[in-house]
Amino acid sequence: MEVMxxxxxxxxxxxxxxxxxxxxxELIEIPSVTGExxxxxxxxxxxxxxxxxxxxxxxxxxxxIVLSNINPEGSPYIVFNGxxxxxxxxxxxxxxxxxxxxxxxxGRLYGRGSSDMKASCAVIIHVLEVLERLNPPCSVGIQLxxxxxxxxxxxxxxxxEEMRRGQLRKPDYVVIxxxxxxxxxxxxxxxxxxxxxxxxxATHTAxxxxxxxxxxxxxxxxxxxxxxxxxxxxxxIGYPVISVNTIRGGEVLxxxxxxxxxxxxxRLIIGETAETVMAEVEMxxxxxxxxxPDWGWEILAERDEKGGYIYDPPNYTDxxxxxxxxxxxxxxxxxxxxxxxxxxxxxxTDGRFYRYSGIPTVGFGPRGEHxxxxxxxxxxxxxxxxxxxxxxxxxxxxxxxxxxP
Ligand SMILES: [Zn+2]
Numbered sequence: 061m062e063v064m065x066x067x068x069x070x071x072x073x074x075x076x077x078x079x080x081x082x083x084x085x086e087l088i089e090i091p092s093v094t095g096e097x098x099x100x101x102x103x104x105x106x107x108x109x110x111x112x113x114x115x116x117x118x119x120x121x122x123x124x125i126v127l128s129n130i131n132p133e134g135s136p137y138i139v140f141n142g143x144x145x146x147x148x149x150x151x152x153x154x155x156x157x158x159x160x161x162x163x164x165x166x167g168r169l170y171g172r173g174s175s176d177m178k179a180s181c182a183v184i185i186h187v188l189e190v191l192e193r194l195n196p197p198c199s200v201g202i203q204l205x206x207x208x209x210x211x212x213x214x215x216x217x218x219x220x221e222e223m224r225r226g227q228l229r230k231p232d233y234v235v236i237x238x239x240x241x242x243x244x245x246x247x248x249x250x251x252x253x254x255x256x257x258x259x260x261x262a263t264h265t266a267x268x269x270x271x272x273x274x275x276x277x278x279x280x281x282x283x284x285x286x287x288x289x290x291x292x293x294x295x296x297i298g299y300p301v302i303s304v305n306t307i308r309g310g311e312v313l314x315x316x317x318x319x320x321x322x323x324x325x326x327r328l329i330i331g332e333t334a335e336t337v338m339a340e341v342e343m344x345x346x347x348x349x350x351x352x353p354d355w356g357w358e359i360l361a362e363r364d365e366k367g368g369y370i371y372d373p374p375n376y377t378d379x380x381x382x383x384x385x386x387x388x389x390x391x392x393x394x395x396x397x398x399x400x401x402x403x404x405x406x407x408x409t410d411g412r413f414y415r416y417s418g419i420p421t422v423g424f425g426p427r428g429e430h431x432x433x434x435x436x437x438x439x440x441x442x443x444x445x446x447x448x449x450x451x452x453x454x455x456x457x458x459x460x461x462x463x464x465p
Contacts (some may be wrong), residue, residue: 064455064456064459067194067455068393068394068451068452068455070194071190071191071194071451071452071455072394072448072451074190074193074194075186075190075444075447075448075451076186077440077443077444079186079189080179080182080183080186080443080444080447081164081169081182081440081443083107083181083182083185083186084162084169084174084178084179084181084182084438084443085162085169085171086103086107086182087100087103087104087144087173087178087179087181087182088160088162088169088171088172088173088174088178088179089160089161089162090103091146091160091172092144092145092146092173092206093145093146093147093148094145094146094147094206094207094208094209094210095123095145095207095210096145097123097124097144097145097206097207098122098123098124100144101117101123101124101125101126101144101204101206102124104126104144104181104185104204105117105124105126107185108126108128108185108188111185111189111192112192113128113130113188113189113192114128114129115127115128116128116129118218118219118222118228119206119214119215119218119219120214123206123207123214123215124206125203125204125205125206125215125218125219126144126202126203126204126205127201127202127203127204128188128201128202129199129200129201129202130188130191130192130195130199130200130201131195131196131197131198131199131200132199132201132229133199134196134197134198134199135198135199135232136198136199136232136233136457136458137198137199137200137201137229137230137231137232137233138198138199138200138201138231138232138233138234138235138453138454138457139200139201139202139203139231139233139234139235140184140187140188140200140201140202140203140234140235140237140450141202141203141205141216141234141235141236141237141410141411141414142177142180142181142184142202142203142204142205142236142237142238143177143181143204143205143206143207143208143209143212143215143216143410144178144181144204144205144206145205145206145207145208145209145210145215146172146173146176146178146209147172147176147209147432149172151434154434154435155434155435156170156434156435157170159171159172159434159436160172162174164440167439167440167441168437168438168439168440169437169438169440170435170436170437171436171437172436173436174428174436174437174438175239175426175428175429175430175431175436175437175438176238176239176428176431176432176436177237177238177239177425179426179428179438179443180237180238180239180425180426180438180443180446181204181237182443183237183426183443183446183447183450184202184204184237184450185202185204186447187447187450187451187454188200188202190447190451191451191454194451194455196454196455196458197458198454198457198458200454201229201231203216203219205219205410208409208410212410212413215410216410216413216414217410217413220413220414220417223417224417230417230419231414231419232419232420233383233386233419233420233421233422233457234411234414234419234420234421234422235383235421235422235423235424235450235453236409236410236411236414236421236422236423236424236425237423237424237425237446238409238411238423238425239425239426239427239428239431239438240402240406240423240424240425240426241402241404241426241427241442242391242395242424242425242426242427242442242445242446242449243399243400243401243402243403243424244384244387244388244391244399244400244401244402244422244423244424245401245402245406245409245411245422245423245424246296246376246377246378246379246384246401246422246423247294247296247297247330247374247375247376247377248297248374248375248376248406248408248409248411248412248415248423249297249298249300249301249327249328249329249374249406249408250327250328250329250332250371250372250373250374250375251325251326251327251328251371251372251408252326252327252328252334252337252361252369252371252372253323253324253325253326253371254323254324254326254338254359254360254361254362254369255306255321255322255323255324255359255360255361256279256282256321256322256324256341256345256357256358256359256360257319257320257321257357257358257360258275258278258279258282258309258319258320258321258322258356258357259275259318259319259356259358260272260273260274260275260276260277260278260316260317260318260319260320260354261273261316261318261354262315262316262317262318263315263316264314264315264316265313265314265315265316267316268316272316273316273354274316274317275309275310275317275318275319275320276309276310276317276320278320278349278352278354278355278356278357279307279309279320279321279322281348281349281352282304282322282344282345282348282357283304283307283322284348285344285345285347285348286302286304286324286341286344287302287303287304288302290302292329292331292332293329294329294330294331295401295403296330296376296379296401296403297329297330297374297376297403298329298403298404298405299329299405300326300327300328300329300332301325301326301327301405302324302325302326302327303324303325303326304322304323304324305323305324305325306321306322306323307320307321307322307323308320308321309321321360324341326341328371328373328374329374330374330376331374332374333373334361334368334369334371335369338359338361338369341359342359345357372408372412375411375412375415375416376415377415377420377421377422378420379401381420382420382457382460383420383421383422383453383457384420384422386453386456386457386460387399387422387424387449387453389452389456390448390449390450390452390453390456391449393452393456394445394448394449394451394452395445395448395449402423409423411423424446424449424450424453425446426438426439426442426443426445426446427439427442428442
């Protein structure tokens with residue numbers, strides 16, 4: 061334990077906030093909206109090489125994945141994953157400054173991608189720089205990926221396919237650096253998206269009350285029935301969410317609409333499946349149309365060859381897993397506070413791909429705000445805290461494995 065403490069204080073003293081800020085600013089200055097990650101990926105590779113770390117590129121030539129490793133033969137193998145793509149800036153006028161000229165104010169770093177998640181990628185790179193000098197008895201890798209904001213097919217998902225084919229070493233543990241307010245994220249909601257189509261009867265507006273059946277009016281009843289909070293909670297993951305996010309109906313102004321389709325985005329918590337969700341939706345629709353002789357609807361959902369719904373189930377890593385335990389003690393050692401689980405209104409991360417493959421995965425990242433919006437920022441002190449926790453977790457996992465003969 062004393063050895064560990066000595067090593068930790070040495071490691072903590074090697075963390076350089078100035079370096080983290082410099083790296084974060086460099087990454088933010090290179091715009092990298094999903095699909096246009098080439099420049100920022102190349103730059104990340106150059107940063108690594110300039111620090112004497114290996115840089116390897118995978119994936120497509122236009123949208124590379126940047127990999128680096130220390131002690132590639134060591135065990136356990138711990139991987140830090142972050143995405144270099146960002147959402148666009150559709151509203152530069154709403155920003156207080158240039159989103160691609162990062163600025164610091166009141167201990168916050170502002171810029172597109174500061175919170176989601178280039179500053180965290182900067183921490184990941186710097187942690188590898190520090191660990192390389194410490195040379196811990198384990199292997200540490202980093203993955204800086206494209207395409208996260210549009211589903212990860214060209215990024216993390218591609219790496220998992222390479223692992224399945226034996227072209228890439230499978231990590232024992234994965235850490236996702238997405239913002240988590242320095243809390244430990246062990247679970248993520250699932251994702252089930254589907255459409256509901258309502259049919260009416262078209263006619264001239266003049267006959268709307270005579271022979272028309274307005275499909276938009278029918279869909280509206282369903283929207284009101286579905287747009288509700290769901291009274292169900294899971295301590296690792298929070299509440300489920302349902303949101304009607306699209307609506308299409310009607311062709312021209314002088315005709316009663318014959319058809320209207322709504323699009324539903326449903327986020328699932330542990331215990332829910334596509335089937336249980338669908339049963340609830342059907343019940344709500346039947347209730348909404350009670351007493352309406354013209355009430356009819358059809359669910360449009362993607363299905364596989366066997367007829368099952370295609371969706372992303374909720375996923376989690378057991379809180380008893382040694383990775384979770386390592387992060388809990390790392391938070392105690394590095395931040396001097398009791399670790400908390402991150403149970404918030406958060407979206408999905410690439411961590412789900414690892415969990416679906418059975419690899420223990422936690423999310424741990426900085427505190428930031430306004431991701432995807434104007435004046436996105438990250439708190440600078442949380443970046444240093446993130447680096448401390450990462451290093452303590454790696455050393456803890458390395459130590460633990462050594463103890464087991
Ligand atoms: Zn993100």
